[in-house]
Amino acid sequence: MIKGIKGVKDLLPEETPRWRLIEEAARRWADRYGFHEIRIPIFEVTTLFARSIGASTDIVEKEMYTFQDRDGTSLTLRPEGTAGTVRAYIEHNRAAVPVPQKYFYFGPMFRHERPQAGRLRQFHQFGVESFGIADPRADVEVIALLWRFLNDLGLQGLTLEINNLGCPADRDVYRPRLVTYLQQHEPHLCTNCQRRVETNPLRVLDCKVPECRIITEKAPRLADSLSETPRTYFAGVLRGLDLIHIPYSLNHRLVRGLDYYNLTTFEVTATNLGAQNAVGAGGRYDGLVDTLSGPPTPAVGFAVGFERIAMLLPESVLHASPVQVIVYVAAFGDEGSIAGLSVLEKLRASGIAAVSDFRASTLKAHLRQADRLGCGFTVILGDDEVHTGTVILRNMVTKGQSDLPLSSLSVAIQPLLTTS
RNA sequence: GUGGGUGUAGCUCAGUUGGUUAGAGCGCCGGAUUGUGGAUCCGGAGGUCGCGGGUUCGAAACCCGUCAUCCACCCCA
Incomplete structure (x- = not known):
């Protein structure tokens, strides 16, 4: 048997309603905030990701699905959506369009990691990107969209954490100060963090080991190394969030794994989600378009x-959606079976959802299938009904039955199709 | 890439110190009901015990290897 690839999952029909609910909410909220859908390729030239995400990040170093095109060009399945969106923004010169360029996208992303709870090799994201607006209100708008969307889905136990990364120059000032401090306490750090002091010192702040947390609690803070402009900007973001009542908590430890972030960075985490507890995350990336040779x-x-999100989605939200009435056509016998095919088609043509199981040859088998398929009504049509020119309409809930004319069934049935 | 758990019927799982024909519940099919679903009762079908090797008179069980899957680390959505 040929099986699916490790970490790549099928979404069977039982699960797709849950996903559609999320997609529809995402579209609804993106629309309300004035974001427009962009559809970008799921693969790009490898250098796009290497330059945007950062050559020394884990994603680029060991998690990308990279392969050669026939002419030898190195291509990569997208590990995230921002790089491709920025590439499209530059390539189509969207900076010249005189209205705000605010995009959203859906789709699969690919990272070669070991699967675990909440992590797959092909996973799916909804993302938004707002270009060209250096105003705290743009940050607030994006965060608000994220927060309203998640709340609309009824997700519980969410926390919005936010931090100010400042500009790259601020971090260049801060990093040596942090490293000096960490080196003084290096023997007491976990082995991971001892390594991180060299490779990515800011990530030590994010470590969950209690001993490391005690040390980093007293470490110099990035906030104290920031210059005036980023401080003012970030204060504006927080003021905006306060004004529209988005609850957040400041987390000076929050540093993102991707190189392109600056100033505002945020993350929504959930309890009851296992070890991978980040539901969504984002931030400002003022230098990225420029880095990829676009206009600043x-x-x-x-x-x-x-x-x-799907893991956190409450059942109540799923059951809240209205159930469509489906009519089952139980056609049996030589003449009934033939007449049933026409009935099915006429019902569908008039806008009624109608199904049948052609394997069933007895009324009993048909009714059993109607029940299993959750149909509210069954049209019973055997040879006897063909001869009298009628069908029997059975309400599967009340068990009430009535005769309807076969010739004008799709019209006669309409007023009766209420489950209440 | 590293560590741990789990692989037995369609699904969830039992299976004693190694012992003869591998079980249960749910589901499925049929009958009780010859044209009326769900409930009940009765009957039935369904297994490469993940795979390969080894130990043994005898392996689902013990050993080695391998694969799959889950969880965790790393890291991230």
Whole structure:
């Protein structure tokens, strides 16, 4: 048997309603905030990701699905959506369009990691990117969209954490100060963090080991190394969130794994989600468009993980959606079976959802299938009914039955199709 | 890439110190009901015990290897 690839999952029909619910909510909220859908390729030239995400990040170093095109060009399945969106923004010169360029996207992303709870090799994200607006209100708008969307889905136990990364120059000032401090306490750090002091000192702040947390609690803070402009900007973001009542908590430890973030960075985490507890995250990336040879363009965005939202989605939200009435056509006998095919088609043509199981040859088998398929009504049509020119309409809930004319069934049936 | 758990019927799982024909519940099919579903009762079908090797008179069980899957680390949505 040929099986699916490790970490790549099928979404069977039982699960797709849950996903559609999330997609529809995402579209609804993106629309309300004035974001427009962009559809970008799921693969790009490898250098796009290497340059945007950062050559020394884990994603680029060991998690990308990279392969050669026939002419030898190195291509990569997208590990995230921002790089491709920025590439499209530059390539189509969207900076010249005189209205705000605010995009959203859906789709699969690919990272070669070991699967675990809430993490797959092919996973799905909804993301938004807001280009060209260097105003705290753009950050607030993006964060608000994220927060309203998640709340609309009824997700519980969410926390919005936010931090100010400042500009790259601020971090260049801060990093040596942090490293000096960490080196003084290096023997007491976990082995991971001892390594991180060299490779990525800011990540030590994010470590969950209690001993490391005690040390980093007293470490110099990035906030104290920031210059005046980022401080003012970030204060504006927080003021905006306060004004529209988005609850957040400041987390000076929050540093993102991707190189392109600056200023505002945020993350929504959930309890009851296992070890991978980030539902969505994002931030400002003012330097990225420039890095990819576009015009200097401020930008801010986020991405959320569909799989993680789906895990948190309460059943009540799923059952709240209205149930469509489906008519089952139980056609049996030589003449009934033939007449049933026409009835099915006429019902469908008049806008009624109608199904049948052609394997069933007895009324008993048909009714059993109607029940299993959750049909509210069954049209019973055997040879006897063909001869009298009628059908029997059975309400599967009340068990009430009535005769209807076969010739004008799709009209006669309409007023009766209420389950109440 | 590293560590741990789990692989037995369609699904969830039992299976004693190694012992003869591998079980249960749910589901499925049929009958009780010859043209009326769900409930009940009765009957039935369904297994490469993940795979390969080894130990043994005898392996689902013990050993080695391998694969799959889950969880965790790393890292991230």
